[in-house]
Amino acid sequence: MDSEQGLPLPQRYWAIAVVALGITLAVLDGAIANVALPTIARNLNASPSASVWVVNAYQLTITISLLPLASLGDRISYRRVYMAGLALFTVSSFACALSGSLVTLTLARVVQGFGAAGIMSVNTALVRIIYPQDQLGRGVSINATVVAISSVIGPTIASGVLSVANWPWLFAINVPIGVVAFAIGWKSMPRTPGHRQPYDYISAIMNALFFGLAIVAVDGFGHGEHRPYLVGEIIATAVIGYFFVKRQLTQSAPLLPVDLLRIPVFALSVGASVCSFCAQMLAFVSLPFLLQNSFGMSQVETGFLMTPWPLVIVFVAPLAGVLADRYSAGLLGGIGLAILSVGLVLLASVGAHPGALDIAWRMAVCGLGFGLFQSPNNRQMLASAPRHRSGGASGMLGTARLTGQTLGAALVALIFGVAPKQGAVIAIAVAAVFAAAAAVVSALRLTGKRSVEPA
Numbered sequence: 001m002d003s004e005q006g007l008p009l010p011q012r013y014w015a016i017a018v019v020a021l022g023i024t025l026a027v028l029d030g031a032i033a034n035v036a037l038p039t040i041a042r043n044l045n046a047s048p049s050a051s052v053w054v055v056n057a058y059q060l061t062i063t064i065s066l067l068p069l070a071s072l073g074d075r076i077s078y079r080r081v082y083m084a085g086l087a088l089f090t091v092s093s094f095a096c097a098l099s100g101s102l103v104t105l106t107l108a109r110v111v112q113g114f115g116a117a118g119i120m121s122v123n124t125a126l127v128r129i130i131y132p133q134d135q136l137g138r139g140v141s142i143n144a145t146v147v148a149i150s151s152v153i154g155p156t157i158a159s160g161v162l163s164v165a166n167w168p169w170l171f172a173i174n175v176p177i178g179v180v181a182f183a184i185g186w187k188s189m190p191r192t193p194g195h196r197q198p199y200d201y202i203s204a205i206m207n208a209l210f211f212g213l214a215i216v217a218v219d220g221f222g223h224g225e226h227r228p229y230l231v232g233e234i235i236a237t238a239v240i241g242y243f244f245v246k247r248q249l250t251q252s253a254p255l256l257p258v259d260l261l262r263i264p265v266f267a268l269s270v271g272a273s274v275c276s277f278c279a280q281m282l283a284f285v286s287l288p289f290l291l292q293n294s295f296g297m298s299q300v301e302t303g304f305l306m307t308p309w310p311l312v313i314v315f316v317a318p319l320a321g322v323l324a325d326r327y328s329a330g331l332l333g334g335i336g337l338a339i340l341s342v343g344l345v346l347l348a349s350v351g352a353h354p355g356a357l358d359i360a361w362r363m364a365v366c367g368l369g370f371g372l373f374q375s376p377n378n379r380q381m382l383a384s385a386p387r388h389r390s391g392g393a394s395g396m397l398g399t400a401r402l403t404g405q406t407l408g409a410a411l412v413a414l415i416f417g418v419a420p421k422q423g424a425v426i427a428i429a430v431a432a433v434f435a436a437a438a439a440v441v442s443a444l445r446l447t448g449k450r451s452v453e454p455a
């Protein structure tokens with residue numbers, strides 16, 4: 001197979017369908033568990049604080065294992081890592097559904113997190129192989145659309161399932177979907193050679209410690225953790241991070257892709273991604289509080305009024321993907337993020353008694369901006385990396401998203417702690433600032449090359 005020409009039809013369509021199914025399962029499972037936590041806690045006789053580990057165990061496992069698994073994909077092939085992740089996710093979903101205690105459910109969620117990380121770590125690297133180079137933006141747009149929509153509609157799907165079935169079905173429904181995706185993927189996923197460099201297990205451990213402690217510290221900062229513990233976590237993160245980065249600088253294919261971060265357009269794309277997802281999470285977490293507590297709307301009304309954001313992305317992201325194959329990601333991303341910032345400002349200043357239409361069209365503006373940015377940015381990040389480092393670029397793409405979302409969630413907690421009455425409006429305004437900063441970072445790419453597609 002010529003890696004520049006992508007997969008032949010119809011194999012290409014089957015392969016991208018498997019990628020989309022896998023990423024849908026992985027992202028949805030992170031979102032639906034939040035809604036089910038109270039039900040799970042009651043059913044398993046667990047305290048609310050203890051039940052939070054059902055969510056945290058999953059997210060933390062994904063974050064600490066994304067880059068190690070992406071690096072493994074560069075070595076043993078992306079197909080193997082993806083298919084193994086899909087299989088592990090499917091089996092562990094069945095284990096989650098059968099769990100009879102909080103401990104067994106949490107352990108199953110840890111395993112499920114490793115499976116999800118296998119899927120997320122190399123999915124965009126696979127897209128680069130599945131699609132021809134001149135159509136890469138279209139393939140990336142599918143991924144961006146799936147991630148954006150899945151993260152938003154998760155609560156709606158969870159509510160629907162819980163209205164007709166018990167919480168184990170939230171995990172059980174993954175099993176048949178995972179089995180079908182695996183069967184199709186076994187026939188259609190591309191086979192690519194890896195390289196025989198030894199795997200850096202020490203770096204993988206340092207990566208887990210660094211990102212794990214960093215997330216704990218950021219979360220503790222947002223939730224007002226005792227200062228001595230917080231200071232200790234920050235110091236430990238800084239020390240481990242220093243030696244981690246120092247070690248990566250000596251590697252020819254580092255687990256933390258510092259070699260890729262030396263490429264200006266790649267580094268700027270990562271920065272824009274972190275800021276954009278921070279803005280998105282600031283908005284998504286605070287908007288339900290604004291709509292329900294400030295405007296007196298019900299949960300159902302809140303769900304409907306937040307729908308225009310992902311709904312617009314469905315239509316805009318594919319168009320943005322096509323445009324990304326022709327125009328600069330710096331230009332498209334800068335325009336999209338500027339629109340997102342304006343939409344967030346409009347939401348923050350909507351007034352005390354807005355109508356449904358007043359909120360809906362502002363949500364649509366935000367969706368337009370985010371959808372216009374995400375596909376071109378992801379394409380640029382992937383295309384600016386050498387082809388043999390596609391796994392590292394794919395892993396960094398997922399890490400940037402999770403880093404931004406973690407920072408955004410922590411900032412919401414901090415803002416609500418400082419200003420509980422006006423917290424939602426302030427958080428949305430801060431989100432607008434992050435979107436504007438991301439627009440500036442994105443525009444800086446206009447001064448450099450559009451992509452670096454080395455041989």
